[in-house]
Amino acid sequence: MTLQADLLLTNARVRTMTGPGHSDLASSVAILSGRVVALEDVPARRVVDLGGAVVTPGFHDAHNHMAWYGLSLGEVDLRLPSLEAVYAAVADRARSTPPGEWIVGAGYDENKLGAHPTRDELDRVAPGRSVWLRHTSGHMCVVSSAVLAELGLADAAVEVPGGVVVVDAAGRPTGLLQEQAQQLLSRLVLPYPVTTLVDAIERAGRVYLSQGITSVVEAGVGGGWIGKSPVEVAAYQLARDTGRLPVRVELMVAADVLHPLGAHDEDGIVLGLDLGIRSGLGDDRLRIGPVKIFSDGSLIGHTCAMTEDFADTPGERGYLQGDADALRTLVLDAHRSGWRVAAHAIGDAAIDLVLDAYAEAQRRWPRPDVRHRIEHFGVSRPDQVARAAELGVVPVPQGRFVGEIGDGMLRALGPDRSGWAYRGRSLLDAGIVLPGSSDRPVVDGAPLRGMHDLVNRRTDSGAPCGPAEAISGLEALAAYTTGSAYASHVEGDRGTIAPGMLADLAVLSDDPATVEPGEIASIAVLATYLGGEQVWQA
Numbered sequence: 140m141t142l143q144a145d146l147l148l149t150n151a152r153v154r155t156m157t158g159p160g161h162s163d164l165a166s167s168v169a170i171l172s173g174r175v176v177a178l179e180d181v182p183a184r185r186v187v188d189l190g191g192a193v194v195t196p197g198f199h200d201a202h203n204h205m206a207w208y209g210l211s212l213g214e215v216d217l218r219l220p221s222l223e224a225v226y227a228a229v230a231d232r233a234r235s236t237p238p239g240e241w242i243v244g245a246g247y248d249e250n251k252l253g254a255h256p257t258r259d260e261l262d263r264v265a266p267g268r269s270v271w272l273r274h275t276s277g278h279m280c281v282v283s284s285a286v287l288a289e290l291g292l293a294d295a296a297v298e299v300p301g302g303v304v305v306v307d308a309a310g311r312p313t314g315l316l317q318e319q320a321q322q323l324l325s326r327l328v329l330p331y332p333v334t335t336l337v338d339a340i341e342r343a344g345r346v347y348l349s350q351g352i353t354s355v356v357e358a359g360v361g362g363g364w365i366g367k368s369p370v371e372v373a374a375y376q377l378a379r380d381t382g383r384l385p386v387r388v389e390l391m392v393a394a395d396v397l398h399p400l401g402a403h404d405e406d407g408i409v410l411g412l413d414l415g416i417r418s419g420l421g422d423d424r425l426r427i428g429p430v431k432i433f434s435d436g437s438l439i440g441h442t443c444a445m446t447e448d449f450a451d452t453p454g455e456r457g458y459l460q461g462d463a464d465a466l467r468t469l470v471l472d473a474h475r476s477g478w479r480v481a482a483h484a485i486g487d488a489a490i491d492l493v494l495d496a497y498a499e500a501q502r503r504w505p506r507p508d509v510r511h512r513i514e515h516f517g518v519s520r521p522d523q524v525a526r527a528a529e530l531g532v533v534p535v536p537q538g539r540f541v542g543e544i545g546d547g548m549l550r551a552l553g554p555d556r557s558g559w560a561y562r563g564r565s566l567l568d569a570g571i572v573l574p575g576s577s578d579r580p581v582v583d584g585a586p587l588r589g590m591h592d593l594v595n596r597r598t599d600s601g602a603p604c605g606p607a608e609a610i611s612g613l614e615a616l617a618a619y620t621t622g623s624a625y626a627s628h629v630e631g632d633r634g635t636i637a638p639g640m641l642a643d644l645a646v647l648s649d650d651p652a653t654v655e656p657g658e659i660a661s662i663a664v665l666a667t668y669l670g671g672e673q674v675w676q677a
C-alpha cells in the first residue's frame with residue numbers, strides 16, 4: 140500500500156531545524172492526520188506549490204501574556220513619546236467613555252517620557268474619573284485620585300510587602316503603585332468575567348497566527364498581580380471547547396494559588412492545586428505548565444534585585460518580591476511536589492537566590508531532566524551563566540527587550556554591566572538551550588522582530604546593546620522553534636519538521652537564516668499551518 144498524504148507542500152525551501160547545527164533543508168512537506176509524514180513528494184489529496192517560499196516550524200513564544208495582551212488591544216495605547224501625548228490620549232478616551240466606566244491604558248515607559256504620569260495630571264485631564272495606566276513592564280502602574288480614594292490611599296500610603304505605594308516629599312501618594320502594591324487594585328478590577336477573557340484570548344490568538352506563532356506559554360494565570368481571574372483556566376478551556384483558542388497554549392500557574400493539599404506524607408506533595416493537578420496535565424492543545432514564582436521586579440523600572448547599585452540611581456539596588464527565605468522555601472516545596480518551576484528573576488541578586496534554590500532542591504529531592512526555568516535572566520554575571528548550564532536550568536530571555544527598552548536598560552546598568560543584559564551568545568556557548576520569547580505585551584511580540592533583535596543587538600535608537608551576545612539568524616530561528624519546544628518538554632512533538640512531528644508550520648517570504656541581518660524583521664509571514672490545517676493566510 141502506498142502512502143497518500145492529506146496535503147503536500149512542495150517547491151519550498153524547508154528549514155526542518157534538524158541535523159547538525161539545525162542546518163538540514165528539504166523541498167517538500169507531506170502531512171497526514173495533522174502530522175508530518177514525509178519530506179519528499181508523495182501522492183497527496185491536495186498539493187500546494189509554494190513557489191520557492193520558506194517553510195519553518197511554527198513559531199513558539201516561550202513567555203507571553205495572552206489574556207493580558209488580548210485585553211490590552213482594547214485599551215489606550217500608551218507607547219507614546221511624551222507625557223503630553225499620554226495625557227492627551229487619556230483625555231481623548233475619557234470623552235468617549237461613559238461616566239462611571241474606567242479609563243484603562245497600557246504601555247507607557249517613563250524612560251521615554253522622562254517621568255511617570257501623576258494622579259494630579261490625570262485628574263486635570265479626566266476630572267473625577269477612575270484612570271488606570273499600566274507601565275510597559277507590567278510591574279507598576281499609575282492611578283487617578285478617584286481610584287486612590289476607593290483604595291483609601293488618597294492622603295497617605297500603606298506598607299505593602301514586596302511593593303511600594305510611592306509618595307511625594309510631603310508623604311502624599313503620587314498615584315504610582317509598584318510591584319505587589321498593584322495587588323491593592325485587585326479588589327476593584329478583578330476578577331474579569333470568563334467571557335471577557337475568552338474574547339481576549341481569541342483576539343490575541345488571531346494576531347499570533349498572523350505572525351506565524353502556533354504555540355505559546357502563558358506566563359501566569361489564576362492569581363498574584365498577574366492573574367486575571369481565579370478561574371482563568373476555565374477561560375482557556377471554554378475558548379478551546381468553542382473553537383476560540385487559535386494556538387497551542389501551556390499555562391503557567393501563579394504560585395499564589397498553590398496551597399497545602401493534605402496528601403499522604405509519603406507522597407511528598409506539600410503544596411499544589413486541588414486534586415493534585417500539576418505541570419504536565421492536558422494535551423498538545425492546552426496544558427498545565429510550570430508554577431510561576433516572582434522573585435523580583437523590572438530592570439527599567441529599577442525594581443529588580445541587584446547585587447550592585449543601578450548606574451543611574453546610585454544607592455538603589457531594587458528589592459525582592461518577598462522574604463528571601465520564603466521564596467527559597469516556595470521553590471523547594473514546588474519542586475518536591477512535582478512542579479516544574481519558572482521563576483521570574485531579572486537582577487543578579489534574584490538570579491543568585493533562584494539558582495541556589497534550584498541547586499538545593501535537586502540535591503535534596505533529585506528529579507531527572509526537570510528543566511526548571513529562569514524567566515528573563517535579565518542581568519546575569521558570567522559565573523551565573525556557567526552555573527545555570529551546570530544545573531540544567533533553562534534561562535528564558537527576551538530578544539526584543541534589547542530593541543524596545545534597551546536604552547533604559549543601558550542607562551540602568553552602565554557600561555560595565557551592559558554586556559550582562561539579556562544574553563544570547565554566551566548562553567549558547569555554555570551549552571544552554573535558548574528558547575525564544577517576547578513577554579508580550581511588555582514589548583512587541585512578533586517572533587521575526589524578536590529574532591531580528593537577537594541577531595542585531597541594537598536598541599531602537601541605534602545604540603549597540605551587548606553586541607558580543609549577538610547570535611546568528613539560524614540560531615535565532617532555532618530559539619523560536621526547537622529551543623522553546625525544549626523549554627516546554629515538547630521537543631518530541633514540536634520545534635522541528637520531521638516525520639511524526641505535529642504539522643505546525645510558518646510559511647515565510649524569506650529565510651531568517653540567510654537574509655541580510657538588518658532585514659529579518661521585514662520578512663513576511665505568508666501562511667500559518669496548525670496541525671496540518673491552514674489557519675492563516677496573508
Ligand SMILES: [Zn+2]
Pocket residue numbers: 202203204358578
Ligand atoms: Zn512576563
